[in-house]
Amino acid sequence: MDWGAFIHYGLVRWLHILSGVMWIGLLYYFNFVQVAALKAAQADSTAAGITRHVAPRALLFFRWAALVTWLAGATILSNHFFDAFLFLQKVYVPIGVGAWLGTIMLFNVWVLIWPNQKKILGLTQASDEEKNKARRTAFLASRANTALSLPLLFFMSASGGVFRTTFFGM
Amino acid sequence: MLPVAPEVSNPPPGPVWLIAHINDLPFNAGRVSWQGVSTPPNLEENMKNPLDSLWGTIISGLVLTLILYWIVKLALGS
Numbered sequence: 560m561d562w563g564a565f566i567h568y569g570l571v572r573w574l575h576i577l578s579g580v581m582w583i584g585l586l587y588y589f590n591f592v593q594v595a596a597l598k599a600a601q602a603d604s605t606a607a608g609i610t611r612h613v614a615p616r617a618l619l620f621f622r623w624a625a626l627v628t629w630l631a632g633a634t635i636l637s638n639h640f641f642d643a644f645l646f647l648q649k650v651y652v653p654i655g656v657g658a659w660l661g662t663i664m665l666f667n668v669w670v671l672i673w674p675n676q677k678k679i680l681g682l683t684q685a686s687d688e689e690k691n692k693a694r695r696t697a698f699l700a701s702r703a704n705t706a707l708s709l710p711l712l713f714f715m716s717a718s719g720g721v722f723r724t725t726f727f728g729m
Numbered sequence: 730m731l732p733v734a735p736e737v738s739n740p741p742p743g744p745v746w747l748i749a750h751i752n753d754l755p756f757n758a759g760r761v762s763w764q765g766v767s768t769p770p771n772l773e774e775n776m777k778n779p780l781d782s783l784w785g786t787i788i789s790g791l792v793l794t795l796i797l798y799w800i801v802k803l804a805l806g807s
Contacts, residue, residue: 590783649805656801702780709790710797726798728807 568635575631579715581624583708585617590705593617594698610680618676625668629661653727657714664704664711671700 593609600606633640636658642648643655675693678685685693717726779785 590786646804652801652805656797699778699780702786706780706786706790706793709787710794713794713798714801727802727805729805 567637571631571634575628575635578624578627578631581620582628583712585621585624586701586704586708588617589621589701614676615680615682618673618680622668622673625665629665632658632661650729653714653723654718657711657718660707660711660714664707667700667704672697672704675700 593614597606597609600609636643636654639648639651642651643658646652646655675697677683678690678693679697716722723729777785779789
């Protein structure tokens with residue numbers, strides 16, 4: 560048995576999918592559930608339960624799952640990393656588009672969503688005006704990631720095997 | 730009463746003159762942007778960000794998927 564290939568293309572791929580499900584699952588939780596729930600909770604003054612106990616935990620798994628997903632994906636690509644990101648070989652173009660979308664989404668998580676969520680949740684000092692600005696920026700970055708997740712998942716699933724043949728004829 | 734265009738002794742010499750006198754011009758000419766594209770009044774205030782709604786977000790994602798799919802398909806010649 561080729562243990563290197565087993566770990567590289569088996570276990571790391573499994574980790575990529577597991578952490579990816581956690582990342583995108585929590586992203587959908589934020590966008591499909593928490594945004595509407597917070598609005599309703601603010602109306603009956605129960606929002607503190609979500610912002611104090613749920614959101615920080617969800618964000619913890621969300622941001623680290625994002626990083627693990629990206630690192631596992633980069634490990635799977637390994638010596639084809641630049642073939643994918645620079646579209647050097649035709650066969651790596653679909654996964655390259657997916658990889659770019661994932662990279663943009665990772666940037667949004669760590670540079671736009673998390674620092675602004677820290678202000679919103681009171682984990683770092685911020686004035687009310689800064690909090691309002693942070694709320695809007697984090698919301699739009701999260702919504703942008705939700706929109707980007709559709710092509711991301713398409714290109715991830717359409718980049719190999721029978722799916723690639725079906726969609727791209729190669 | 731309609732605004733009156735300022736009297737210009739010589740024909741306008743070009744975009745530099747336009748930028749310098751943009752606020753002296755009548756009607757909505759002052760809304761002409763530097764690219765020369767006119768913006769109808771209140772259009773920007775009325776435009777909504779599709780990401781503000783969940784359906785707008787999903788539709789944006791689907792449209793982006795289709796666009797990227799066709800770009801990649803064309804690039805691959807498949």
